[in-house]
Amino acid sequence: MSSVTNSDALVGRPIPVWDQNTPSQASDHAKANGNVVRTRFPPEPNGYLHIGHAKSMNMNFSLAFEKLGVAPENRETYFRYDDTNPEKESKEYIDSLLNDLTWLGWKPAKTTYSSESFEFLHDCAVKLIKKGLAYVCFLTKEEVEKQREVLKKRVAVIAKGGDPDKQCESVSTDIFPGKYRNTSIADNLRLFEDMRKGKFPEGHCTLRMKMDITSPNPNMHDSMAYRIKYTRHPHAGDGWCMYPSYDFTHCIIDSLEGIDYSICTLEFETRRESYYWLLWALDLYKPRVYEMSRLNIAHTVLSKRRLLKLVESKTVRGWDDPRMPTISGLRRRGYTKECLNTFCNDIGATRNMNLVEVNRLEQAARVCLADVARRAMAVVDPVKVTISNFSGESKTCTVPNFPQNPALGSHDVIFTPTFYIDSADVKPEADANFFGFAPTQLVGLKYADIKVRCDEVKVSGGKVVEVTCSVTDEDTKPKSYLTWVSAVHNIPCEVRKYDHLFSVPEPSDKWEEEVNASSEVVYSSALVDPSVASLCNAGLTDKWKSNNAFQFERIGYFVVDDDTTYVAETGKGKIVFNSIVSLKEDVAKTTKKDATASAAADAQRQRQAILKARLSISKSDFFKKVSDYAGMFSKYDEEGFPTHDAKGEEVKKSAAKKLKKELAKHEKALANAAKAKK
Structure with a gap:
C-alpha cells in the first residue's frame, strides 16, 4: 500500500503462512484499490450504538488513517451492517445505526450489508466442503x-x-x-x-x-x-x-470488500487464527488485522446484553435514556457530536486496557458547549423572594447571549420586586462562608444592578419557603451576585438532573444491584426566564438531532428534552430540560471524585493482592481455596471441579459453564506467571 507512510502503526500478532497473501492476491488487491486505503465499521444491528462504537467510528474513519499517515484523498471507510443473526436484529436497530453514524458526521464511502452477500458466503461454504x-x-x-x-x-x-x-x-x-x-x-x-x-x-x-x-x-x-x-x-x-x-462471515466479507485494515477490539485477538485460516482455506485476499483496547468508562456498562436488560426491565426510559451510554442517550442528554468526537480524539486508541473517568467526557462537553450554549437564567428548586421597599413595578434588564462574544447579541428579561431564586442560594442562618441569602447578608442581583440585604428567611417543616429583603444603596460590595427569575415573567418547566447510572466505578457481576437509585432526580416546579421560549418550541425537537442547549447561569448546561410539548405561540404545554454537565467541578464534587478515585485505587490494589495470592493456588484447589467460592460446594470431581453445591444438589450446566470460564482465566494467569519466571 504505497499510500501508507507508517506501515508499522497498526501491526498485530503474526499468524505464519495463513496471514500471507500470494503475489497474485496482493497484486489483484493493489489493482482494485489503487491508492485507496480502506477500513470498515461493521456493527451488528442487535441494539443501539454506544460510546464504545463512537470510539470505533473515530478510529476507522479518522484516527487509523492519521496513524498510518494516509492522505485524506486516499481514505475510504465502509459502513457495514454485520447482520447474520436475524433473531436479535430488527428494522429499528438498522435505522438507528445509520442515524447515529450520520449524526456523528461520518460519511462512509459505501454502505453494505453482510446479508447481501449470503449467496457468496454459501458458495464459500460449498467450496470448503469440496476441499x-x-x-x-x-x-x-x-x-x-x-x-x-x-x-x-x-x-x-x-x-x-x-x-x-x-x-x-x-x-x-x-x-x-x-x-x-x-x-x-x-x-x-x-x-x-x-x-x-x-x-x-x-x-x-x-x-x-x-x-x-x-x-x-x-x-x-x-x-x-x-x-x-x-x-x-x-x-x-x-x-x-x-x-x-x-x-465465518466477517473475514470473508472483509476480503470481498477489499478491506486493508480490519480493526477490532482486543477480545477478538484470539480469533486471529480462525480469521486467517478461513481466508487461507478459501484462497482469498487477507486484510491486516489490528486489535485495540475496548473503551471502559467508569460508572457505566457497555455490554449490549446488559444495556438491553436495563431497557427491558424499565430501569431506564429506553435506549435513548439520558443516563444510557448509547449515542442516542448521550445525544438526548445534550452531548453534541463535537463533544463525543473530541472525547474520542482525546482518549485515542491503543492496546492498553484502562478505565476512563467520566470527568474526561464531561470536560469535553464543557469545552464544546461553552461557545454554543446560549445563556439564560433559571431556578431549579424555586424559593420566593420579596423586596419590601422596591420602587416601581418592574425593571427591564439586558442579558448578553454569550458574554465572551457581544456580537452574538443579547436578550431582555424583566425584573420584578417578587422573584425566585434557587434553594441552594438560601440558608436560614447567617454563615460567614456562605454568600447567598441569609439573615443580614448583603447580596447583589445579577443584571438588575440592585443590592439587597436579607431581612428574614421563613422556614416551614425544615425547608426554606420564603425570603424577605430590602434594597440598599450602601457602598459595601456584595460577595456574590445571584441569578433569579421573575415571579411574574417566567415559564414553568421540568428539570431532570442526572448522575452516574451506577453507584460504583466498575460494575461487577452483581451490576443490577449496583444501579444508582438517585441517578435521575426530577424537579417539576422549576422556572426559566421567558427569553428561551422560541428556542424551546416542541416543533424544534428531534430525537435524531441535537436539541437546543443552554447555559443556565451559575448552575450548568441543560438541553431541551424530546418530552417537551411547549408551543411558544400559545404558551401552553411543558418544557423539559435535561442536565448535561455542571459549569465546573465544584469543591464538593471534586472531593467526591477524589474519594471515588481513592476508593477505586484501593479496590484495584486489593484485586491485585488477591490475584497475586491466587497464583499460589493450583488448578485442582482453585474452587476449594479461593475465598470467592468458600462454602459454595460440597463435592468435586477428580480434577477439583465442583459437581455439587453446598446443599448437595448438582451444579447446573449454566453455572458450570461460568465456573469453567473462571477456571480458564486462572489457568491462563498461572501460565503467564510461569512464563514470567522464565
Missing part, C-alpha cells in the same frame, strides 16, 4: 460442549509434553474426534443442500469447519459456519432458513 474442510454435524449442543471439554483437556496435556491418548480419559469416538467429522464430501454436499432447503428442524444440525482440533486456541476447534434458523431476516427477507456465523 474436505467443512462437514454437516448432528451433535447436540450438550455433545458439542462435551467435545470441547475433551479437546481442552487434550490440548492441556499436549502443552505439557504429555500423550493425550494415555493421560486423558477415553471417550466415545462419536464425541472425539466426532462421528460426523469424516463424512464423505458427497454426503456433506447433499446434507448442506438439505439444510438450505429446510429439510431439518431448527437446531438439528450445523455446518462446522474442519480446522485444527489439536490447536491450543479453542476458536480452531471446528467452529460453526452455518446454523438453521426459521426466522425472517429484517433486510434479506424470507429467502434463507440457515444463516452464517459471525466467525
Whole structure:
C-alpha cells in the first residue's frame, strides 16, 4: 500500500503462512484499490450504538488513517451492517445505526450489508466442503460442549509434553474426534443442500469447519459456519432458513470488500487464527488485522446484553435514556457530536486496557458547549423572594447571549420586586462562608444592578419557603451576585438532573444491584426566564438531532428534552430540560471524585493482592481455596471441579459453564506467571 507512510502503526500478532497473501492476491488487491486505503465499521444491528462504537467510528474513519499517515484523498471507510443473526436484529436497530453514524458526521464511502452477500458466503461454504474442510454435524449442543471439554483437556496435556491418548480419559469416538467429522464430501454436499432447503428442524444440525482440533486456541476447534434458523431476516427477507456465523462471515466479507485494515477490539485477538485460516482455506485476499483496547468508562456498562436488560426491565426510559451510554442517550442528554468526537480524539486508541473517568467526557462537553450554549437564567428548586421597599413595578434588564462574544447579541428579561431564586442560594442562618441569602447578608442581583440585604428567611417543616429583603444603596460590595427569575415573567418547566447510572466505578457481576437509585432526580416546579421560549418550541425537537442547549447561569448546561410539548405561540404545554454537565467541578464534587478515585485505587490494589495470592493456588484447589467460592460446594470431581453445591444438589450446566470460564482465566494467569519466571 504505497499510500501508507507508517506501515508499522497498526501491526498485530503474526499468524505464519495463513496471514500471507500470494503475489497474485496482493497484486489483484493493489489493482482494485489503487491508492485507496480502506477500513470498515461493521456493527451488528442487535441494539443501539454506544460510546464504545463512537470510539470505533473515530478510529476507522479518522484516527487509523492519521496513524498510518494516509492522505485524506486516499481514505475510504465502509459502513457495514454485520447482520447474520436475524433473531436479535430488527428494522429499528438498522435505522438507528445509520442515524447515529450520520449524526456523528461520518460519511462512509459505501454502505453494505453482510446479508447481501449470503449467496457468496454459501458458495464459500460449498467450496470448503469440496476441499474436505467443512462437514454437516448432528451433535447436540450438550455433545458439542462435551467435545470441547475433551479437546481442552487434550490440548492441556499436549502443552505439557504429555500423550493425550494415555493421560486423558477415553471417550466415545462419536464425541472425539466426532462421528460426523469424516463424512464423505458427497454426503456433506447433499446434507448442506438439505439444510438450505429446510429439510431439518431448527437446531438439528450445523455446518462446522474442519480446522485444527489439536490447536491450543479453542476458536480452531471446528467452529460453526452455518446454523438453521426459521426466522425472517429484517433486510434479506424470507429467502434463507440457515444463516452464517459471525466467525465465518466477517473475514470473508472483509476480503470481498477489499478491506486493508480490519480493526477490532482486543477480545477478538484470539480469533486471529480462525480469521486467517478461513481466508487461507478459501484462497482469498487477507486484510491486516489490528486489535485495540475496548473503551471502559467508569460508572457505566457497555455490554449490549446488559444495556438491553436495563431497557427491558424499565430501569431506564429506553435506549435513548439520558443516563444510557448509547449515542442516542448521550445525544438526548445534550452531548453534541463535537463533544463525543473530541472525547474520542482525546482518549485515542491503543492496546492498553484502562478505565476512563467520566470527568474526561464531561470536560469535553464543557469545552464544546461553552461557545454554543446560549445563556439564560433559571431556578431549579424555586424559593420566593420579596423586596419590601422596591420602587416601581418592574425593571427591564439586558442579558448578553454569550458574554465572551457581544456580537452574538443579547436578550431582555424583566425584573420584578417578587422573584425566585434557587434553594441552594438560601440558608436560614447567617454563615460567614456562605454568600447567598441569609439573615443580614448583603447580596447583589445579577443584571438588575440592585443590592439587597436579607431581612428574614421563613422556614416551614425544615425547608426554606420564603425570603424577605430590602434594597440598599450602601457602598459595601456584595460577595456574590445571584441569578433569579421573575415571579411574574417566567415559564414553568421540568428539570431532570442526572448522575452516574451506577453507584460504583466498575460494575461487577452483581451490576443490577449496583444501579444508582438517585441517578435521575426530577424537579417539576422549576422556572426559566421567558427569553428561551422560541428556542424551546416542541416543533424544534428531534430525537435524531441535537436539541437546543443552554447555559443556565451559575448552575450548568441543560438541553431541551424530546418530552417537551411547549408551543411558544400559545404558551401552553411543558418544557423539559435535561442536565448535561455542571459549569465546573465544584469543591464538593471534586472531593467526591477524589474519594471515588481513592476508593477505586484501593479496590484495584486489593484485586491485585488477591490475584497475586491466587497464583499460589493450583488448578485442582482453585474452587476449594479461593475465598470467592468458600462454602459454595460440597463435592468435586477428580480434577477439583465442583459437581455439587453446598446443599448437595448438582451444579447446573449454566453455572458450570461460568465456573469453567473462571477456571480458564486462572489457568491462563498461572501460565503467564510461569512464563514470567522464565
